[in-house]
Structures are given as C-alpha cells and as structure tokens.
Amino acid sequence: EIGEEIKKAIKTHRSVEVYHELSEPSEVIEVSSILTPQELALQQKLQTLDMQYYRVPLTHDMTPCEQDFDDISSVICEHCLKNQPINNTAFLFYCRTGKNRTTLAMAIAGLIMCHIQGFPKGANIGEQERVSCPNAQYTKGDFMIVQKLVRLLPKGQQIKREVDFILDEIFETMSPMHFHIREVIFVIYNKIKNAKNDEDKQNLKQQSIDALERYLYLIMFNAYLHHDKKIQWSRSFSEWMKKLFGGHTAEGNCMHPVAVKIGVYQLLDNLGFYDFEKVPTSFKTMKERWCNRGQNLPFQGSFV
Secondary structure (H helix, E strand, C coil), X not given: CHHHHHHHHHHHHCEEEECCCCXXXXXXXXXXXXXXXXXXXXXXXXXXXXXXXXXXXXXXXXXXXXXXXXXXXXXXXXXXXXXXXXXXXXXCCCCCCCCHHHHHHHHHHHHHXXXXXXXXXXXXCCCCCCCCCCCHHHHCCCCHHHHHHHHHCCCHHHHHHHHHHHHHHHHHHHHHHCCCCCHHHHHHHHCHHHCCCHHHHHHHHHHHHHHHHHHHHHHHHHHHHHHCHHHCCCCCHHHHHHCCCCCEXXXXXXXXXXXXXXXXXXXXCCXXXXXXXXXXXXXXXXXXXXXCCCCCCCCCCCCC
C-alpha cells in the first residue's frame, strides 16, 4: 500500500528528487513510468517461471541487527538445503547502491553455501595471498578488537580466515566499484583526520564503527554456522547469540546461547579502534550506536 501511494505521488508530480550518493546533492529527474521492485520481479517471473522474489529491508550503511541475519539466512537455507545440488540454484542480491547491503547478503550466502559444499582452496590459514602495503594489517581486519573476538571463539583464526576469503572473492566480482566490506573499515577511519568540521568527523567515526561492527558480526555468524552445522541451523543466529533454546542435539549436548556465554556482548559494548585511540569514541556502547542511527535527509510530504 505504501509503495502504491508513493507511485501515485510521483506520477502526479511527474518528477522525483533522487540522491545517487548521500554525500552528493540531489537531482530532480522526470519520470514517465514507475515500478516497484516487486513489480519488476513479477515481470521477470513471466520469463523465469521458477524465480522467487524476497524483500529483506536493511538500513543503509548501518550494522544489521541479528534478525536481519536470520531473515537472509533463512531464505538461503530454504533453497540450499532443499534443492540439491545447490549448483542449480542462483541468488541475485541488490540494494540502492549495490555495495553495503548487497555485499553483506552475498557474504552470508557465500558462507552458507561453502559450509554445505565445502570451502575451496584458499580458505585455510596460510593459503591467503601475501599483502605488502602500508597498514596491511588493518586492511586485513587485524584490529585489536577483532583479534579479541577471534580469541574468544573456538578456532577463531580459521573462522575469521573463511570470512576474509569470502569477502575477497566477492570483491573480485565488485572491483569496478572499489568496495571491500572489510577494507572500507580502515578507509573510512583514515578519513577522520581530514574531516572539514566536527559534524563530518562524528559522521565518519560512526560510519567506521558501524563498518567494524558489521565485520565482527560476519565473523560471529560464521562461528554460528560452524557450531550449529550438525543440526542444519535449526535454531536461528539470534537464538544462538542470546536466547535460551530448549532441546538437545543428536549428540545430547544442550543447545545453549554460545555468544552470551563467551562474552561477545561485553565486547560489542566496548567497541573501538584501540589500535589508534587511547580514549574510545563516543559510539563504543551498543546503546550509543543505536541512539545515533538515522538518516538526516530532507524529504517532502508526510509519513505514512
């Protein structure tokens, strides 16, 4: 209904103000017709009969919540676990820019598919390419807070390596965009020193912390995939993270909330770039990060 109201409003004015990049000025474009993503999918389904469309709303440029991981992974598992071989199944992801949210969904799908099919060569420790460039340890995601998480997780270094392998493979398909979901953490943080004013500096700090948190969540998600693989991920990632879950595995082990037990939330509540800062940023706690989330874009009309 909301989509139809937006379409009606745009058709009435025959123009719409769009942002190609949030950091750039808006542009007014003329429109003769308009379709929602679902309508586009329905058109394509006339040619691809077994195609299915799913919409998973994610907030732009911000760390997804655990439920978002559940929503994406449930779709992937629904098709990968039922449709064998999974080589016959293809996934297409897209978002407004084709960067942050698309890459995240591709990473989740890639990790799940590799756990089902097996990780290829290059995903093990010691098999990665040598990186020789300034600040290589940070472009590889080796921040102090990341290493602390890795030490908390069983086989943490291997779990991180698998995430890095998937992200590197995704980057190869997205290289024209020059966007790497791990490397962008340090890229954004490095811009802080050249910020023009305090507002820009705060925005960059928040973006870098959000990017770091997103990377940590991917590592934790891969730990979940390892831990619950034998039960085919019958409990969700969010349950694995914090909720008590009744029942037992086939081996008789209690299915306890692993992340809570090892102290992951204490780590997320003290997030920061301790490699460079003596005093953590104001966004170090989960509460502070959530309170400061939101897009301050101009808009016309009223909320519906």
